[in-house]
Amino acid sequence: MSDGRGLRGLVLLVVGTGLLVPILAGLAETAAAAFGHLPALGFDGWSLTAWQALAAEPGLTTSLRLTLVIGLGATALSVVLAMGAVAALAGRVPAARGMRALAPFLAVPHAAMAIGLAFLLAPSGWIARGLAPMMGWVLPPGLASVNDPWGLALILGLLVKEVPFLMLVTWSALGQIDAARQMAAGRALGYAPAAVWVKVLLPQLWPLVRLPVAVALAYALSVVDMAIILGPSNPPVLAVALTRWFFDPDPARILPAAAGALVQAGIVALGLALLCGAERLARWLGRRWVQAGGRRAFGPGLAAVLVGGLLTLAALALLALAVWSLAWRWSFPQLLPESWSLKxxxxxxxxxxxxxxxxxxxxxxxxxxxxxxxxxxxxxxxxxxxxxxxxxxxxxxxxxxxxxAFLYGLNVVALRAxxxxxxxxxxxxxxxxxxxxxxxxxxxxxxxxxxxxxxxxxxxxxxxxxxxxxxxxxxxxxxxxxxxxxxxxxxxxxxxxxxxxxxxxxxxxxxxxxxxxxxxxxxxxxxxxxxxxxxxxxxxxxxxxxxxxxxxxxxxxxxxxxx
Amino acid sequence: MSLVLEKLMVTLPRADRPLFEVSLRVEPGQVASVMGPSGVGKSTLLDAVGGHLAPGFRCAGRVWLAGRDVTALPAEARRIGLMFQEALLFPHLSVGDNLAFGLSPAVRGRAARRAAVATALERAGLAGMEGRDPATLSGGQRARAALMRTLLADPAALLLDEPFSRLDTGLRAEMRAFTFAHIAERGIPVLMVTHDPEDATAAAGPVLRLSAKGA
Incomplete structure (x- = not known):
């Protein structure tokens, strides 16, 4: 049918010009600026000025370390918790009901969730207010419980958003493999359910969830909005530092920002390479473990409890948003506002x-x-x-x-147009x-x-x-x-x-x-x-x-x- | 070493009357056949004996295996093997690793385990096929590999859920003989669900007929 070919050509044209070309053009413009070519600001020709400026940025190594530790740590934890929780719940909770319960946590934008979590975790937040009577606090404690220099609050924020996403993906992938009967077959051979999960189901699920995990990893390594709200502030993770430099009143800082944007792309590439490496290693170790015939494993129950805690935090964070938006006077350490207002x-x-x-x-x-x-x-x-x-x-x-990595360059293109x-x-x-x-x-x-x-x-x-x-x-x-x-x-x-x-x-x-x-x-x-x-x-x-x-x-x- | 079902009853979720009540004794080396129309609960009976009932199913009565009450034990602790209509070899593992998965952890050491798998493959007419992808095996080869995987786990009893119904007529007789020979050699009690009267005849053990009103 020739109709199909025409339509396919049209779709390819639209996707190409609307999506692929802008991304490539954006990357190219960013790369050009990173190598000193930025005619709009009078930088013409090629130089390594941008890279020198980037290397001279104070706190760069800390930013890089934070980015890697937070991004890799949050993703690894999310994957383990999500898979463990699905392992514990699948077979007990119907998939449709479980996925429906997760949907609201996915729907909430990252920034809103981060703000709600900050309202919970901050020294003057709900958790501190709840603990105040026991601890005898009359003033907010002097803790950096949000924007902490290690990025723990940011890791928690990423977990709250990524665990429900990965659970949903894993749970729906579970419907594509013959999970129930393979579980019965494994248990009849003497394997504990957790061991059947790790040795039989997970290796079959992984190809179905690999791409979503890669998306979650790339996101965690380059997140900006959540990192501004919850993350370390000075120095921040790399992507936040880059955003600051791109919008600095001094336009010359675009140069180190552009170079940093390429580093950011490299970090994501590195993260994906590590993911592939981890996958290979797990496959090799898994085969050894299968051949050894060990019947025991543990963990899903613990993961489910931890995920329950995360989702409770998320629900409280959303509630905190609603309560704060309606508060008028609310001094520490009151658990609820003293007066309310719709103002x-x-x-x-x-x-x-x-x-x-x-x-x-x-x-x-x-x-x-x-x-x-x-x-x-x-x-x-x-x-x-x-x-x-x-x-x-x-x-x-x-x-x-x-x-x-490409939005700055894309905007250069948009400016020109x-x-x-x-x-x-x-x-x-x-x-x-x-x-x-x-x-x-x-x-x-x-x-x-x-x-x-x-x-x-x-x-x-x-x-x-x-x-x-x-x-x-x-x-x-x-x-x-x-x-x-x-x-x-x-x-x-x-x-x-x-x-x-x-x-x-x-x-x-x-x-x-x-x-x-x-x-x-x-x-x-x-x-x-x-x-x-x-x-x-x-x-x-x-x-x-x-x-x-x-x-x-x-x-x-x-x-x-x-x- | 016998398998004894004592007033075993299963009630479906939201039902008020049990699907069946079964009392049965299967001696070591004996193959008892369970027959009856579709939907009467034959597979549910196997699930109850093996410990695979889905949440919501209620089970009463007792299952004894070799003098031990296994009713409250989880499936993995009962030592009751299970064979399905399909071989259900794990698709991500090689044939050899599928058998190694089944091989009892009591067999220790890489060399000993590899040798045990090789012997089992040889007895199934699959010598040297350790590295094969299970998807490339023929139906008969797959069925024999699955039986070997089950037996390597050293089960104390075996459940067969219409084990030959998916095989061609010619292959069916061959596979039946192969299976029953290995069972006889092991001397373990077997409970087999089947639609095929020839299976029951070949099994030559007690026959339990489930009917819609209960046994």
Missing amino acids: FWLASGRWGAALGMTLWLAMASTALSVALAILWLEAEDRGQRTRARWAEALIYLPLILPQI GLSGHPGAVIWGQAIFVFPYVMIALTAPWRALDPRLTRAAAALGAGPWRRLVRVKLPVLLRPILTAAAIGVAVSVAQYLPTLFLGAGRVATLTTEAVTLSSSSDRRVVAVYASLQALVPFVAYALAALLPAWVHRNRRDLAGAVPA
């Missing part, structure tokens, strides 16, 4: 514009991404082909490359990161659609477009809206793309919340962070309710009405 919520003049901009960016970037994802999947259907490895890699590329600082440029910048998640979320349900439905439609004379619009899209309404809700959540959470492509002039809930988090009134920050957390929740609620309403007289499509 900061009613001052919509402050947050209204940011909310409006956030919604507009989210809807536009999500609509673009969903449309492109549908066309991509439809083109695959018409070509009757499976996805090539390079195409899969292309989808994951924006999630694995550190944002800061006269787009920088325009909401359109931000929509485009966000869509680069929204599209992959929408695509990943929509692929499995799209492929699970019963092919006989479209065949039946074709047999009735419906052409390819009619089959798409009249059969596939309505039947797939629920997963499409779920993918859109994920897109909204991703868009709302974006910090760096908004900052760079908005040239600091496009203010969203996220950029405002991060900016305000360090200095300003906690009650104001709480309003921004609560709104930031609420937008994805509303999107998920609509994604659940709309199909139920549209298909209210279609039992097979309406799905369970959410509780």
